[in-house]
Amino acid sequence: MINLTINGKQIEVTEGTTVLNAARQNGIKIPTLCDHPNLTPYGGCRLCMVEVKGMRVPIASCTLSAANGMVIETDTAPLKKSRNVVLALLFSERNHFCPFCQVSGGDCELQNAAYDENMTHWPMQPQWTNFPVDTSHPNFILDNNRCILCRRCIRACAEMSGNFTLGVEERGAATIVVADTNVPLGQSTCVSCGSCVQVCPTGAIIDRQSAYLGHDKNLTVTRSICHGCSLGCGILVHTRDNRIVKITGDYENENAGTLCKSGRFLPLDERRVRLTTPLKRVAGQLTATSWEDALVTLSENLTPSKGKIAALASTRLSVEALSAFKALFVDGLKSKMVTSVEEGRPTALQSAYAEQNGSSIEGKLDTLRTSDCVLLVGADLTTTHEVAGFYIKRNLPKGTRLIIVDPNENGMDALANINLKPRAGTDAAVLGALEAAVVKDGLARGAVDENIVSLHAALDICELNAEDVTDAARMLAEAVAPIIVYGKGLTAAGNPGAMDALVRLANVIGASDSERKGLLSVKGEANSLAASLLGMENQLEVRDEAVYVAVGDDYVSKRLVEKLANAPYLVVQASYESALTECADLVLPVSIWSEEAGHLLNAEGRLQFAEAVITASENVKSNLDVLNTVARELNVTLNDDWRAALTKRTSVVELESK
Amino acid sequence: MTKPKISSDWMAGCSGCHMSLLDIDERLLEIAELADIRATPITDLKEPDESGVDVGILEGGVNNSSNEEVAHRMRSRCKILVAFGDCAVFGGVPALRNMCGTQEALQRAYVDAESNDDKGFIPSDPELAVMSNVRALHEVVPVDLHVPGCPPDPDVIYYVLKELAEGRMPEIKDENLHWH
Numbered sequence: 001m002i003n004l005t006i007n008g009k010q011i012e013v014t015e016g017t018t019v020l021n022a023a024r025q026n027g028i029k030i031p032t033l034c035d036h037p038n039l040t041p042y043g044g045c046r047l048c049m050v051e052v053k054g055m056r057v058p059i060a061s062c063t064l065s066a067a068n069g070m071v072i073e074t075d076t077a078p079l080k081k082s083r084n085v086v087l088a089l090l091f092s093e094r095n096h097f098c099p100f101c102q103v104s105g106g107d108c109e110l111q112n113a114a115y116d117e118n119m120t121h122w123p124m125q126p127q128w129t130n131f132p133v134d135t136s137h138p139n140f141i142l143d144n145n146r147c148i149l150c151r152r153c154i155r156a157c158a159e160m161s162g163n164f165t166l167g168v169e170e171r172g173a174a175t176i177v178v179a180d181t182n183v184p185l186g187q188s189t190c191v192s193c194g195s196c197v198q199v200c201p202t203g204a205i206i207d208r209q210s211a212y213l214g215h216d217k218n219l220t221v222t223r224s225i226c227h228g229c230s231l232g233c234g235i236l237v238h239t240r241d242n243r244i245v246k247i248t249g250d251y252e253n254e255n256a257g258t259l260c261k262s263g264r265f266l267p268l269d270e271r272r273v274r275l276t277t278p279l280k281r282v283a284g285q286l287t288a289t290s291w292e293d294a295l296v297t298l299s300e301n302l303t304p305s306k307g308k309i310a311a312l313a314s315t316r317l318s319v320e321a322l323s324a325f326k327a328l329f330v331d332g333l334k335s336k337m338v339t340s341v342e343e344g345r346p347t348a349l350q351s352a353y354a355e356q357n358g359s360s361i362e363g364k365l366d367t368l369r370t371s372d373c374v375l376l377v378g379a380d381l382t383t384t385h386e387v388a389g390f391y392i393k394r395n396l397p398k399g400t401r402l403i404i405v406d407p408n409e410n411g412m413d414a415l416a417n418i419n420l421k422p423r424a425g426t427d428a429a430v431l432g433a434l435e436a437a438v439v440k441d442g443l444a445r446g447a448v449d450e451n452i453v454s455l456h457a458a459l460d461i462c463e464l465n466a467e468d469v470t471d472a473a474r475m476l477a478e479a480v481a482p483i484i485v486y487g488k489g490l491t492a493a494g495n496p497g498a499m500d501a502l503v504r505l506a507n508v509i510g511a512s513d514s515e516r517k518g519l520l521s522v523k524g525e526a527n528s529l530a531a532s533l534l535g536m537e538n539q540l541e542v543r544d545e546a547v548y549v550a551v552g553d554d555y556v557s558k559r560l561v562e563k564l565a566n567a568p569y570l571v572v573q574a575s576y577e578s579a580l581t582e583c584a585d586l587v588l589p590v591s592i593w594s595e596e597a598g599h600l601l602n603a604e605g606r607l608q609f610a611e612a613v614i615t616a617s618e619n620v621k622s623n624l625d626v627l628n629t630v631a632r633e634l635n636v637t638l639n640d641d642w643r644a645a646l647t648k649r650t651s652v653v654e655l656e657s658k
Numbered sequence: 659m660t661k662p663k664i665s666s667d668w669m670a671g672c673s674g675c676h677m678s679l680l681d682i683d684e685r686l687l688e689i690a691e692l693a694d695i696r697a698t699p700i701t702d703l704k705e706p707d708e709s710g711v712d713v714g715i716l717e718g719g720v721n722n723s724s725n726e727e728v729a730h731r732m733r734s735r736c737k738i739l740v741a742f743g744d745c746a747v748f749g750g751v752p753a754l755r756n757m758c759g760t761q762e763a764l765q766r767a768y769v770d771a772e773s774n775d776d777k778g779f780i781p782s783d784p785e786l787a788v789m790s791n792v793r794a795l796h797e798v799v800p801v802d803l804h805v806p807g808c809p810p811d812p813d814v815i816y817y818v819l820k821e822l823a824e825g826r827m828p829e830i831k832d833e834n835l836h837w838h
Contacts, residue, residue: 095754095757097744097748097749097750097751097753097754098744098808098837098838099744099750099751099808099837099838100751100754104837104838105836105838111837114837115832115835118830118831118832118835120747120803120804120805120806120830120835121741121747121748121794121796121804121806122748123796125749125793125794125797126756128756128757128791129757130757130758
């Protein structure tokens with residue numbers, strides 16, 4: 001521990017803490033614009049200057065490590081004067097006229113800093129130079145005229161999403177923030193994660209969706225969980241008048257503020273048509289009806305076929321709803337075919353392995369965040385589970401190696417140290433080849449399996465060259481903390497040999513041992529793992545039977561519509577109109593993710609509660625409500641304990657509840 | 659004690675600050691009790707007394723030779739000069755034209771604007787004031803008090819006027835400090 005004195009107050013902080021953070025932790029406010037608690041200190045704005053006893057001149061506290069015996073003053077008259085000058089210089093640099101700025105009036109850190117210093121005016125006028133405004137991006141606008149060059153956006157782009165799109169061009173007062181080699185943002189390598197929007201202290205980066213819809217003080221903030229995929233990133237949902245104004249990353253959650261476009265922007269860009277009333281098919285036409293009538297119709301059509309109902313639910317539904325769904329159809333109605341819309345493609349293979357094994361085999365996202373060598377198999381983390389991709393990308397400049405095994409083009413191909421493009425469907429052989437290569441080089445860290453394949457045979461199957469595979473094997477075996485991340489590309493085919501090969505490789509390269517589990521599958525949608533634990537991962541086969549689909553607010557795949565279009569009786573529980581609701585006989589309108597509360601179990605087995613943030617319209621019920629109502633109507637008693645239901649199978653990853 | 663004399667005028671602004679001043683409503687009577695309100699754009703007397711006033715209040719930035727004259731006249735005739743509103747304090751909305759230059763702004767407004775017919779031209783009557791970059795008041799004459807806001811809040815205006823009328827210098831800070 002380090003002991004220092006700030007403004008006469010004795011303070012104890014851990015070693016490595018900056019003076020600015022030491023002050024923050026102890027409720028002492030030092031003004032700053034460029035520093036952000038979640039980004040590397042930069043020391044650019046010079047607003048956080050403090051006086052350190054024994055030092056000749058004031059020094060920036062954001063880049064100064066606290067040291068034993070330091071005596072610091074943060075509020076002396078010369079410091080206040082210096083802050084005034086710094087702020088005046090910042091204001092006079094560009095167009096910082098507040099009346100026509102979106103963040104003015106509470107949301108601008110520059111303006112707030114000036115208020116804190118009681119500045120009534122600035123003594124120097126700007127140079128009236130025009131800086132570029134980039135409006136080419138669909139989600140935000142970059143206005144260099146409002147920029148104070150704090151470089152938070154640049155650091156966020158690099159350190160949060162690992163994308164390195166933003167940088168600066170020119171020098172001194174002419175410096176501007178640019179994308180890539182100064183191309184329009186909309187045509188740049190930007191992945192629209194919006195981290196830059198979230199950290200910008202001024203009105204230089206403006207979110208198109210939330211601009212002018214209210215200052216933070218007008219908005220209600222609810223802590224929730226992103227439903228975009230199985231990673232379960234923490235989000236803050238900002239609402240006003242029962243409407244979501246914006247979504248930002250939750251710094252307190254594991255994702256530490258980082259989101260991808262599916263978490264931040266896409267939920268507000270919903271173009272589908274909302275269902276607001278139950279619909280039933282009358283003379284071939286879907287016709288609006290009441291809930292009472294819809295339920296009567298439902299029981300008339302489903303009761304006779306008891307035991308002959310196929311039922312499938314979206315993995316975006318809450319654990320509560322999924323569990324009730326299973327209780328209703330499996331336990332209550334004795335259906336043989338109860339599954340999820342994912343049909344277990346992202347989860348069934350590894351779950352079966354874990355069950356057979358009797359214990360979990362996968363590790364946590366933190367293992368990924370701290371890994372120095374990532375083997376990515378059958379997962380394109382630029383199209384789904386993007387934040388997991390960010391966790392990898394942000395570490396690449398620090399020396400983390402990336403090896404990709406993917407027969408298809410992968411969005412991260414260009415970033416990989418080694419790209420292995422095997423013949424489609426031969427993933428197991430690639431993993432076997434890597435294992436054999438590790439063993440051949442004498443680099444095996446764990447026990448060598450007796451079933452090990454020959455390197456040559458494996459290479460012949462996957463059609464890869466020996467040099468690449470040997471290099472990759474060495475890279476993996478020599479890493480300190482390797483991890484294998486895999487996805488649907490590996491598991492969807494349902495080849496159990498692939499799972500064996502994966503686990504054996506993890507052992508032989510030392511990714512997994514008695515202490516560490518360096519295996520992680522990204523799985524599917526928000527509650528993919530929960531659906532798997534509830535046993536809802538069979539392949540859907542529809543015979544001549546009624547079908548009940550709880551699709552919620554999920555998108556419906558063409559494949560699914562084709563499979564279900566000819567069902568003799570089709571009930572769809574959905575939030576939006578879709579090709580599926582069009583061929584339904586009965587449609588029950590339900591709330592969307594933001595309108596209902598419930599738990600989500602993420603890819604690493606972390607159970608999180610997502611609060612309802614807005615209220616659905618009157619005729620729309622929550623997914624759980626509908627299932628309970630349907631159960632009552634069909635005389636099924638739901639004795640459902642969803643927490644217990646989750647523990648009936650061995651989980652592929654250790655569960656933790658929060 | 660004689661009542662302090664207060665005078666005001668406007669330059670390159672939108673008159674919104676004076677509207678906000680009228681928004682102090684019945685408190686205007688209280689100010690009129692405490693102070694002698696002299697020439698303002700909304701009273702009959704149009705120029706501050708040659709014998710001088712105690713407080714001069716100017717709204718708007720300085721964007722031409724006429725504004726300069728107003729600014730210098732007020733400065734020379736008052737003891738305390740108040741820059742009233744964002745335009746006087748910073749240049750405000752009119753100062754946006756400095757970003758493109760006066761000529762381009764005139765061209766856009768008088769010739770190129772969608773609402774103009776093809777006979778549009780930039781006025782060039784020699785009797786017109788000569789245009790310049792828009793400047794904050796303090797760039798032209800020394801200012802004693804800056805009251806920012808676009809417009810300043812009526813409560814802030816009331817506070818400022820009351821303090822000045824009672825012979826004190828207002829302190830613009832905390833709740834009273836808003837730049838817009």
